[in-house]
Amino acid sequence: MNKTVLNRLRDVVFKYFGMACTLFGLLMLAIFIIDILIRGLGRVNWDFITGFPSYIPENSGILPAMVGTLWVLVLTAALAIPVGVAAGIYLEEYGKRNYFARLVELNIANLAGVPSIIYGLLGLEIFVRVLGMGSTLLAGACTLSLLVLPVIIVATREAIKAVPKTLREASYGLGASKWQTIWNQVLPAASGGIVTGVILALSRAVGETAPLIVVGALAFVPFVPSGPMDEFSVLPMQIFNWVSRPQEGFIINSAAAIIVLLLITFLMNGVALYLRNKWQKKVKW
Amino acid sequence: MTPEFKLEAKKVNVYYGENHVLRDINMNIEKNSVTAFIGPSGCGKSTFLRCLNRMNDYIETFRMEGDVIIDGKDIYDRNVRVEELRKKVGMVFQKPNPFPKSIYENVVYGLKIQGITRKDELDHAAEESLKRAALWDEVKHDLKKPALALSGGQQQRLCIARTLAVQPTVILMDEPASALDPISTSKVEELIHELKSNFSILIVTHNMQQAARVSDKTAFFYLGELVEFDETRTVFTNPKHERTQNYITGRFG
Amino acid sequence: MKTKERIIEALLAASGAIGVLTTVGILYVLISESAQFFSTVPLGEFLTDTQWTPLFADKHFGILPLITGTLLTTLIAIAVALPVGLTVAIYLNLYAPATMRKWIKPVLEILAAVPTVVYGYFALTVVTPFLQDIIPGLASFNSLSSGIVMGVMIIPIISSLSEDALYAVPKSLREASFGMGATRYQTVFKVLVPAAASGIVVSVILAVSRAVGETMIVAIAAGQQPNLTFDPREPIMTITTYIVQVSMGDVEHGSLEYRTIYAAGISLFALTFILNNVSFWIKKRFTAKYE
Numbered sequence: 001m002n003k004t005v006l007n008r009l010r011d012v013v014f015k016y017f018g019m020a021c022t023l024f025g026l027l028m029l030a031i032f033i034i035d036i037l038i039r040g041l042g043r044v045n046w047d048f049i050t051g052f053p054s055y056i057p058e059n060s061g062i063l064p065a066m067v068g069t070l071w072v073l074v075l076t077a078a079l080a081i082p083v084g085v086a087a088g089i090y091l092e093e094y095g096k097r098n099y100f101a102r103l104v105e106l107n108i109a110n111l112a113g114v115p116s117i118i119y120g121l122l123g124l125e126i127f128v129r130v131l132g133m134g135s136t137l138l139a140g141a142c143t144l145s146l147l148v149l150p151v152i153i154v155a156t157r158e159a160i161k162a163v164p165k166t167l168r169e170a171s172y173g174l175g176a177s178k179w180q181t182i183w184n185q186v187l188p189a190a191s192g193g194i195v196t197g198v199i200l201a202l203s204r205a206v207g208e209t210a211p212l213i214v215v216g217a218l219a220f221v222p223f224v225p226s227g228p229m230d231e232f233s234v235l236p237m238q239i240f241n242w243v244s245r246p247q248e249g250f251i252i253n254s255a256a257a258i259i260v261l262l263l264i265t266f267l268m269n270g271v272a273l274y275l276r277n278k279w280q281k282k283v284k285w
Numbered sequence: 286m287t288p289e290f291k292l293e294a295k296k297v298n299v300y301y302g303e304n305h306v307l308r309d310i311n312m313n314i315e316k317n318s319v320t321a322f323i324g325p326s327g328c329g330k331s332t333f334l335r336c337l338n339r340m341n342d343y344i345e346t347f348r349m350e351g352d353v354i355i356d357g358k359d360i361y362d363r364n365v366r367v368e369e370l371r372k373k374v375g376m377v378f379q380k381p382n383p384f385p386k387s388i389y390e391n392v393v394y395g396l397k398i399q400g401i402t403r404k405d406e407l408d409h410a411a412e413e414s415l416k417r418a419a420l421w422d423e424v425k426h427d428l429k430k431p432a433l434a435l436s437g438g439q440q441q442r443l444c445i446a447r448t449l450a451v452q453p454t455v456i457l458m459d460e461p462a463s464a465l466d467p468i469s470t471s472k473v474e475e476l477i478h479e480l481k482s483n484f485s486i487l488i489v490t491h492n493m494q495q496a497a498r499v500s501d502k503t504a505f506f507y508l509g510e511l512v513e514f515d516e517t518r519t520v521f522t523n524p525k526h527e528r529t530q531n532y533i534t535g536r537f538g
Numbered sequence: 539m540k541t542k543e544r545i546i547e548a549l550l551a552a553s554g555a556i557g558v559l560t561t562v563g564i565l566y567v568l569i570s571e572s573a574q575f576f577s578t579v580p581l582g583e584f585l586t587d588t589q590w591t592p593l594f595a596d597k598h599f600g601i602l603p604l605i606t607g608t609l610l611t612t613l614i615a616i617a618v619a620l621p622v623g624l625t626v627a628i629y630l631n632l633y634a635p636a637t638m639r640k641w642i643k644p645v646l647e648i649l650a651a652v653p654t655v656v657y658g659y660f661a662l663t664v665v666t667p668f669l670q671d672i673i674p675g676l677a678s679f680n681s682l683s684s685g686i687v688m689g690v691m692i693i694p695i696i697s698s699l700s701e702d703a704l705y706a707v708p709k710s711l712r713e714a715s716f717g718m719g720a721t722r723y724q725t726v727f728k729v730l731v732p733a734a735a736s737g738i739v740v741s742v743i744l745a746v747s748r749a750v751g752e753t754m755i756v757a758i759a760a761g762q763q764p765n766l767t768f769d770p771r772e773p774i775m776t777i778t779t780y781i782v783q784v785s786m787g788d789v790e791h792g793s794l795e796y797r798t799i800y801a802a803g804i805s806l807f808a809l810t811f812i813l814n815n816v817s818f819w820i821k822k823r824f825t826a827k828y829e
Contacts, residue, residue, distance in 0.1 A: 011723040018629025021622045025646055025697075028690045032660050039663075086553035094547055095554070097345055104554040107561045113744070113814035114807065115751020117778050118564060120785070121803045125567040129791065146560050153557070166382035169340065170444070174395035174451055175372035179546050184398065185384060200651075207653025210753035210778065214785045214799075236655040236754075243659045243758055251663055258656050269651050273644060366540070 036262075040255025048256055052222050053238070057249025062257050064221040065238035068137065069206060069264070071225055072234055075141030076148065076205045081198055084149050088156025088194075093182055112150035119147045120214025128215055135216025138228040143211050148201035155197020159190035192279025196272045203268035207261065209236035235261045291316040291485045292337065292455060297351035299332055301344065306332055308509045310351070314502075319481050321500035321517065322489045325532065328506040330489050334457050337487065338374040339367050355455065372399070375453035379460040381440035383432035383447075388424050391432045391443055395451035410450050418446035419476055438469025445476065456480065458488040462495065474499050493533055497521050505529045568807055571800030578794055584801065590764040590775070592798045593784075599798065601805055603764035607681065607774035608806075611756055612749040614685025614770060615692060619745055622689075623696025624738065630697070631704040632722050632730070643698065650694040658758030661687040666759065675771050679761030682770035688755050692745040699744065703737020704730055736824035740817045747813040751806060753778035777806045 051061015087104070095101020123143030133139040163186050171181040187194075212234060219241040221233040235257055242254035292314040299307035307329045314320055322330040332341065339360065341347045353360050360370050372395070383391050392411040393401075401407060411428070415421040420442040424430070432443055441461060448456060458477070462470040477486060477499050490496050496503055496517065503520040505513045505528075513520060513529045524530045576584070579599045587600025626646070630639045665683040670676045707730055715725040731738065753776075761773025762783055775783075781799045789795045 007721050007724060011721040014723045014726075015629070015633050018625050018633050021625040022629055022634075022642060022646075024622055025626065025649055025690065025693050026642075029645075029649060029652075032664065035660075035664050036656075083553045083556055086550045087557060090547075090550035090554045094550060100551065101554065104557050107557045109818065110811070110814060111557060111560055113747055113810055114564065115753070115778065115810055117751065117753045117781055118568075118803055118807050121781070121800060122560070122564050122567050124785075125571065126563055146556075149557065149560070164382075166378060166380060167384065168343075169376075169378060170382045170384065170447075171394070172340065172343070173338065173371060173376035173378070174398070174447060175368045175370075176395070176398045177368050177543055179543050180398045184394070189385065203651065207651075207655070209653070209655045210757075210782065213782050216785070219786070236653055239655050239659065240754065240758065243655075243662060254659055258659060261653060262656065265651060265653060266648070269648065 033262075036255045036258050039252055040257075040259050043252050043256035044259055048253075049260070053220055053241075057242075057247060057253050060242075060250075060253050062235065062238055062260065064224050065233045065235045065257070066260070067224045068217075068221070068232040068237075069234045069261075071137050071228070071232065072141050072144060072212075073202060073206055075137060075228060076144045077198075077202055079141060080145035080148050080152055080201065080205075083145070084152025084198075084201070085156050085194060087149070088153045088160065089182060089187075091153070092157045092160040093178070093186070108150050108153055111146075112154070115210075116147055116208055117210040117214060119143055120211030122146070123211060123215045133229075135218075135231055136229045137225055137232045140212050140215050140217055140232065140234075141228070143215050144205040144208060147208065147211060148205050151201035151204065152198055155200070156190070156194050159193025159197070160186060162193060163189045192275055196276045196279065199268050199272040199275070203265050203272070206234075206268070207236060207265055209234075209240055212237060213240070235264075290314060291318075291356065292487075293352075293354040294333075294336075295352040295354070297333070297336060297349065297353065299329070299336065299341070299350075300346075300348040302346040306509050307336075310511045312504060312511060312514060314485055314487065316485055317481060317483065318502065319477060319486045319488065319500045321496035321503045322487065322506060323491075323493065323496050323503060323532070324506035324512075326491075329509040330504075330506040331459055333506070334459055334487060334489050337455070337457055338371050338376055340376065342367065372451045373453050374455040374457060375448035375451060376457045377441070377444050377448055377459070377461045380464050381437055381444055383435070383440050383443055385431070385433055387429045388432050388435070388443060389428040391447050392450050395447060399451075414446040414450040415443075417449050417480070418442045419472065419479075420446055436469070438465050438472060441465060441469065441473060442476065445473075449480075453484065455485045455487070458486065460489050460491060463491060470495075493521075493535075505532065507532070564807070568800055568804040571797050572804045575794065575797035575801040578797075579801075588766050590780070592795050593787075599801075601777075601802070603766040604775060604777045604780055604802060605805070606766055606768065607756075607760070607764065608750055608776040608778070608809075610681045610768060610770065610774060611685045611688060611752075611760060611776060612746060614682060615688035615749040615752075616742070616746060618686050618689025619692045619696050620742060623693045623741075623745070624700055626693065626697040627700035627704060627738075628726050628730075631701050632726060643701070646694045646697060649691060652691070654691070654752060654754040655758070657687050657691050658684075658755045661755055661759035673771060677761070677771060677773050679759060679763075679773040680771050681756075681760050681774045684756045684758075684760040685770065687759070688749055688752055691752075691755070692748055695745045695748060696741045699741030700734070700738045703734040703741065706737065707733045736820050740821050743813050743817040743820070747810045747817075750813070751778065751810050753782060757782045777802045781806075 048061050050063050052063060054060045091101055091105055120143060123139060127133050127139040127142045128135055167185050167189060168181055171185045217237050218231055218233045219237055225232045239254045239257045242250040290313040294310050294312040297307055297310040310333060322334060324330045335341045336349060336353060384394060389411055392414050393407045396407060396410055412421060415424065420439060423439060432440065435443060462473045474495065480486060500517045503517040504511055505520065507528055513524055513526050520529060521533055584599055584601055587598050588602050589598035589600050590603045591598045630642060661683045665687055666678060669683055711729055711733060712725055715729045756776045757779045760776065760779065762775055762779060763773045764775040765772055767774065780802050784799045
């Protein structure tokens with residue numbers, strides 16, 4: 001076999017290997033979703049969604065965990081969005097040449113790489129103990145807010161960066177101040193990108209387990225939390241609890257709860273993806 | 286006492302970092318006149334224009350020496366509010382840059398940010414400005430239409446209307462017609478001619494004929510220096526400097 | 539007017555300061571709690587003892603089993619994710635039709651969006667039983683299946699970032715290679731991969747850092763036994779699993795057991811901090827070259 005033929009053969013072989021690798025990831029995802037559906041779909045019904053945890057798998061439900069997840073979602077959004085967007089604006093619009101902004105920037109980059117469980121250790125000491133919140137929804141949401149802050153900040157900066165310079169100049173040229181320009185022109189133009197980033201960040205918060213375990217979220221909650229100062233569980237906690245038990249009934253429960261959790265996560269990601277595409281099309285003026 | 290000139294630049298030097306981009310510019314601009322800035326790309330004419338409403342303030346490495354005096358006041362004085370300055374010295378940019386809002390919202394933006402909210406006042410200003418920018422007849426029935434739906438030439442006249450709405454006395458134009466087709470260009474030029482009676486207009490252009498057509502005075506910049514500044518007719522027919530002669534006859538640039 | 543602008547800027551800066559405070563908070567909490575731990579347990583013992591039994595009567599505080607557990611799962615994950623992820627990146631960049639690339643990339647990124655507790659379930663209830671049929675002596679909790687599943691999870695990190703790096707290689711370089719009659723395969727391995735090496739390395743380091751800090755997969759499927767072993771069939775315990783184990787139980791605040799999670803935490807933080815900063819350094823150092 002001569003060299004050219006060999007090279008061409010390698011090329012073709014690698015092409016199919018590449019296809020196989022790409023399919024591998026997709027295949028795993030598929031197997032996985034099918035397995036969960038087969039195992040858990042039969043268990044997803046109204047009683048399961050509105051029921052409370054129980055020592056008997058067939059009587060168990062996810063209501064407290066679902067409500068806990070919704071609470072965490074809302075509180076985290078309320079805390080992390082204003083702070084994250086504001087910090088993003090600051091870094092992109094105000095802090096171009098000062099030392100403080102560079103320090104913040106460096107910190108954000110590092111925080112993005114800190115394992116989530118470390119945030120749990122921070123939350124346990126600062127929110128639960130020093131600030132005396134106890135193992136409450138509020139402490140959990142504060143912890144998750146810090147966790148997703150870098151995501152929101154980075155998304156905000158990217159979105160602001162994409163706003164054309166000409167738009168700013170037009171506003172400044174008419175006598176607008178810096179903040180007027182940001183508020184009236186830059187933020188509306190960047191809103192698509194910011195919203196996308198925020199949704200992705202919140203979807204991450206919804207799926208987090210480790211930091212909440214450390215903060216003290218409960219594995220067994222026989223009541224529905226009614227306020228930020230209540231103790232709580234969340235869906236991933238409930239799944240973790242069930243999957244750690246030996247009885248097959250609980251494994252089925254965890255599969256059913258995973259279906260609900262994945263629905264929420266995929267829905268949020270889908271909306272974010274849709275908004276991103278829509279925004280990218282619109283942004284060319 | 287009324288100052289002799291509308292605008293005076295005294296020994297203006299500009300640096301971008303280490304780059305010395307404008308050298309000792311001295312220039313006096315009279316009230317209600319049109320002045321054209323010409324010169325090859327990179328000669329500093331746009332930079333100078335942007336010094337006159339402090340648009341360069343946003344460039345990190347920008348540094349300026351010398352004075353720019355408008356209506357007898359140094360605009361780089363520490364007490365000057367740059368927003369106030371820009372209301373007085375309006376600017377029209379190279380590429381039409383309307384806000385992604387309605388036509389109406391574009392025109393009244395400058396007034397709204399000043400805190401004016403009375404609808405009749407805004408409506409009146411919008412109509413007045415659009416009329417002066419010779420756009421009113423084309424858009425009066427769809428003021429709520431998005432500004433980006435207008436043609437390029439209409440967009441540029443909208444940007445002029447938007448500038449007029451805040452009632453400046455000086456208007457800076459940075460190659461306002463370079464992105465437009467010939468018909469739109471001639472409309473903008475007509476407009477400049479009409480606006481002259483009420484405003485001091487400074488216009489950067491690459492187009493020699495345009496400079497000759499619209500301006501009373503012409504300034505020729507070359508490598509960061511103001512080579513020649515005189516009556517437009519003189520600059521184009523009988524320039525004092527050889528470099529000006531070479532440039533306007535198209536031997537370089 | 540001017541004051542209003544100032545107040546707004548101050549508020550925005552304060553929001554940015556929360557980022558700094560978070561870092562300070564993490565460092566403070568980890569250092570202060572583990573300082574107290576190290577005043578009881580000497581650092582030498584912590585680093586060299588081969589047993590980790592803080593919750594038993596016969597207490598040993600050797601972090602080594604947790605470190606090897608963490609490294610073992612990470613190694614398995616990278617052994618899966620690096621070849622697959624890099625191949626996917628190359629395939630998408632050079633071989634796949636444009637339309638395919640457009641929808642495959644977001645679909646692969648779903649893998650990174652799935653909550654990790656779900657991967658834990660998958661490793662324990664699907665992958666382990668499947669592997670037990672093939673590999674004799676595979677324990678119900680083991681590092682192999684958690685490592686493999688973790689590898690699947692981090693494929694998109696490597697494929698996405700590596701694809702970006704390949705994409706950033708100047709077009710002229712690849713055209714030059716094709717122009718001399720090279721096949722795509724030759725172009726990839728002789729031109730593109732070397733040119734994009736720094737970006738690829740950064741993607742791998744970030745993937746490693748992610749694997750080291752991963753918690754739920756290993757907590758569910760790798761076991762809770764701090765064995766000092768490199769046998770992937772055995773149950774092990776990672777640093778993160780230990781923190782979870784203690785947090786799930788009733789450990790009194792301020793006790794030595796409580797402080798062990800901070801000692802474990804600071805070890806984990808140090809590992810990921812070093813990895814992240816190495817990646818920043820490479821990124822900074824080598825992207826400067828292009829400009």
